[in-house]
Amino acid sequence: MKIKLMLLAVTLVSFSGGAAAFDLGKFLEDRVKQELNKDKPAQPEPSQTTKQAPAASQSAAASPPPAGQKVDAAQLGFALFGDYSLEEENRIGSQISGNLLGAVQLVRDDELQNYVNLVGHWVALQSGRQDVTWRFGVLDTEDINAFAAPGGYIFVTRGLYRLLDNEADLAGVLGHEIAHVTQKHHLKVLKQSSLIGALGQAASRKARGSDPVVQNLIGNGAEIMARGLDKNAEYEADRVGMVYAARAGYTPWGLPGVLQNMAGLPARDSRTGLLYKTHPHPADRLAALGEAVDGRLDDVRGKEVADRFYRIR
């Protein structure tokens, strides 16, 4: 962590370009330290900040940097300090999802999409998170993958959907993605990287409806989806998602079953290329889940709901 902070500071200092009266790098480093030691009410050093920077507040609004500095205050302040507000979360999720949908369209099958929304929303109702708007979509690609974005955006690819046998399998997969949203995994990653991201100035294009501030926060296009999360976030989403599905009345064994189906695919199956770049191997996920579950779900009975499972052509 310390190394990360130092790296951050070095990056920032190098960008702040000989700031004389106002040491932006130092200032931000102090603020990050404050964030990390929230319980101690740290005071910004007034001698350093009075001249050009207004008193820093805990709100998302950052102090404007000195004129001519290559830092956009709006981006820099995007929830750098404190948690993201619901509105910010929605903006981030909308931008990521709009970009993802720019790379791959939704399957043109309204019956399928409606079915997945009904199952997904029912599982999401068990998550305890009702402040976001849950939306589910099946993406038109044979690649085997699923994605979640902040604000309640959940995607499953057609390739992954084909690996499912029944509604409980779908509930398990969606439960995993819902868990990413409830545990705010992507927001945590963004928060860690937002300083660098804001200074990086991603190549933003003027696509209709695009949010340039958020785009700068998340990098290029939907690359955040290709970078993936920490493996522990994936293991956590497996544990939490499995429980969500069980709470929804489904058998908890849907997600593990899908992981078994993935584990049984040929190692060189090209449809799993991106999946294995961003997720631990299913064998490792099964093993981790096995440690957590052991006999704890032995008494949980649930339904598979195979009869109404929507099969795609």
Added chain:
Amino acid sequence: MMKTSLISTVALVLCVASATAWAASGTVLRNDKLYSQPSASARVTASVPKGASVEILARQGGWLRVKAGNSTGWIRLLSVRAGAGGLGGVGVGDVVGAATTRSDPTRVVAVAGLRGLNEEDLKQAQFNADELARLDALKVTAAQARSFAGQSGLVAVRVPALPKPKPEQSSSPWENN
């Protein structure tokens, strides 16, 4: 090319559909026991060590019926991985590099003209407001979801959260992904 992909898709679908009775190889992921029935209260018929090879014969809920050496019995679903590759991702590590590269010729075959998703696609992606609006229009209400669940007799049940396991070291090459 199309035909090959069609056949493999059909094969895949068949394989998945027969999940209750499959004959596939697998590897034991943790030291565990074989039971005479798919239940932890059934008689223990054998012990199987981590790393042992098994033949998976059938699946029932959270249990797999396996043959390990001369013993046959039921083992917890999460104690075994299906497929080749042994423990963890060992032996398939090269798939990461191979499959994410655009020039990988095998990728073209598997997706039969439909390009798969890769990192570059995602990076280059441009915001699509129309698709996002389409997604938004598909959302359902909580009331609709509850009604839908009720139609299949699904009832919300209390299930406690699972504990976070103690950190353990895996020797998998997937660790750093």
